[in-house]
Amino acid sequence: MLRIHGMEGLIHRQYFATMVPVLLILMGALATLQADVLSHQKFLLLPPVNFTIKAIGLAQVLLHWDPNPHQEQRHADLVYHVKINAPQEDEYDTKTTESKHVSPLHEGFAASVRTILKSNRSDWASSWVSAELKAPPGSSGTSVMNLTCTTNTVTRSHTHLRPYQVSLHCTWLVGKDAPEDTQYFLYYRFGVWTEECQEYSRDALNRNTACWFPRTFINSKGFEQLAVHINGSSKHAAIKPFDQLFTPHAIDQVNPPMNVSVEIKNNSLYIQWEKPLSAFPGHCFNYELKICNTKNGCAQMEKLITNKFISKIDDVSTYSIQVRAAVSSPCRMSGSWGKWSQPIYAGKERKPWVEWHLIVLPTAVCFVLLIFSLICRVCHLWTRLFPPVPAPKSNIEDLLVVSEYEKPSNETKIEVVQCVEEVGFEVTENSMF
Numbered sequence: 001m002l003r004i005h006g007m008e009g010l011i012h013r014q015y016f017a018t019m020v021p022v023l024l025i026l027m028g029a030l031a032t033l034q035a036d037v038l039s040h041q042k043f044l045l046l047p048p049v050n051f052t053i054k055a056i057g058l059a060q061v062l063l064h065w066d067p068n069p070h071q072e073q074r075h076a077d078l079v080y081h082v083k084i085n086a087p088q089e090d091e092y093d094t095k096t097t098e099s100k101h102v103s104p105l106h107e108g109f110a111a112s113v114r115t116i117l118k119s120n121r122s123d124w125a126s127s128w129v130s131a132e133l134k135a136p137p138g139s140s141g142t143s144v145m146n147l148t149c150t151t152n153t154v155t156r157s158h159t160h161l162r163p164y165q166v167s168l169h170c171t172w173l174v175g176k177d178a179p180e181d182t183q184y185f186l187y188y189r190f191g192v193w194t195e196e197c198q199e200y201s202r203d204a205l206n207r208n209t210a211c212w213f214p215r216t217f218i219n220s221k222g223f224e225q226l227a228v229h230i231n232g233s234s235k236h237a238a239i240k241p242f243d244q245l246f247t248p249h250a251i252d253q254v255n256p257p258m259n260v261s262v263e264i265k266n267n268s269l270y271i272q273w274e275k276p277l278s279a280f281p282g283h284c285f286n287y288e289l290k291i292c293n294t295k296n297g298c299a300q301m302e303k304l305i306t307n308k309f310i311s312k313i314d315d316v317s318t319y320s321i322q323v324r325a326a327v328s329s330p331c332r333m334s335g336s337w338g339k340w341s342q343p344i345y346a347g348k349e350r351k352p353w354v355e356w357h358l359i360v361l362p363t364a365v366c367f368v369l370l371i372f373s374l375i376c377r378v379c380h381l382w383t384r385l386f387p388p389v390p391a392p393k394s395n396i397e398d399l400l401v402v403s404e405y406e407k408p409s410n411e412t413k414i415e416v417v418q419c420v421e422e423v424g425f426e427v428t429e430n431s432m433f
């Protein structure tokens with residue numbers, strides 16, 4: 001720069017008073033000169049020093065470096081260009097000397113950084129410095145598989161830091177190469193909060209395969225990613241941990257709308273409901289209404305943004321009404337529909353009666369059958385206790401016939417039983433039709 005000023009002085013002394021056009025030309029030349037100086041400095045642009053990568057939380061690293069002490073810091077345009085190489089490529093510029101990054105860490109983490117000088121003509125860059133975080137030990141077959149998690153708003157609390165409590169439920173499969181004595185442990189991180197699972201469900205070999213947090217620090221309105229980390233231990237092998245990031249809106253199960261009510265007035269259904277238990281205010285919801293009837297099934301589906309609906313009905317059908325909700329896009333990236341509310345019935349012929357008939361009829365039939373089987377048994381007993389006694393006969397011929405008749409008492413029993421069974425069957429048939 002000094003050199004330039006010196007030349008500027010020289011220029012001024014020689015030509016200033018003479019020709020303005022020449023001055024303009026020379027100003028152009030000056031710019032070229034400056035560019036030359038910059039290109040000279042390209043070779044002096046030095047990479048940062050002491051570049052380190054440190055895990056500072058679940059699925060979270062801190063990249064830190066120091067400015068090169070030999071770098072002249074005269075340029076306000078000096079920035080750092082960070083490049084993430086693994087597990088997923090990413091790059092960005094920053095003016096600070098550290099940067100936080102959220103990423104699964106079970107495959108390790110690698111990044112590079114260099115100094116760059118942004119000018120309006122082109123960018124000059126130093127060489128790269130790189131650092132890495134090694135993958136944790138263990139073969140990948142020992143890690144858990146198919147991890148899925150869902151969140152749900154459970155209660156409204158007046159005492160807690162957050163007005164609404166969010167639960168978390170995760171399930172996974174045991175790694176295919178995990179020894180039988182493997183035990184897994186789940187942790188989650190949301191923002192600065194990290195918690196270990198306290199309520200596990202186990203498989204037949206007593207290995208944890210699901211976890212339930214009745215309440216968490218997760219904010220369902222938050223945009224941060226939820227990090228889930230599952231590590232494990234075994235006497236026979238190193239168990240490789242597993243990290244997965246979840247976007248809260250994608251895994252949030254919206255509750256069904258509350259207090260659904262139906263009223264029939266002038267051949268219309270007046271349906272109303274309240275927003276689901278949720279941290280989001282009422283205007284954040286879309287609703288879907290399902291009206292089914294006994295005549296033509298679930299013919300009516302309505303997409304609504306209000307919490308009221310009026311539907312014309314006929315006189316003969318029974319209607320069942322269900323509503324479900326989803327958070328809409330101005331409030332949050334729209335997720336999937338929540339669960340349907342419990343059906344509410346309305347109309348002429350009450351559905352519970354239909355169900356009632358379905359229970360009563362088979363019960364009655366069973367009862368009748370039972371009575372007849374009882375009668376049957378009693379008859380059986382009767383024939384055993386009192387074998388049929390022949391009526392007294394006067395002549396010898398007749399007696400002979402009777403004694404023959406008496407001998408096979410078994411046959412007689414069978415005949416009686418058969419008779420009762422036939423009667424029973426007929427009666428049952430009659431009672432059914």
Ligand SMILES: *[C@@H]1O[C@H](CO)[C@@H](O)[C@H](O)[C@H]1NC(C)=O
Nearest residue numbers: 049050051065066067068069
């Ligand atoms: C680099 O790290 C070393 C050791 O921690 C430290 O002494 C040195 O001052 C650091 N360099 C810079 C430029 O901060």
Ligand SMILES: *[C@@H]1O[C@H](CO)[C@@H](O)[C@H](O)[C@H]1NC(C)=O
Nearest residue numbers: 144145146147148172173174
């Ligand atoms: C687990 O995930 C794999 C790959 O994503 C899939 O092929 C498999 O069907 C899943 N297993 C179960 C039981 O869901």
Ligand SMILES: *[C@@H]1O[C@H](CO)[C@@H](O)[C@H](O)[C@H]1NC(C)=O
Nearest residue numbers: 058185187229230231232233
């Ligand atoms: C699992 O991870 C947690 C959190 O990082 C750590 O405190 C714990 O010691 C780890 N357990 C095993 C068995 O590696």
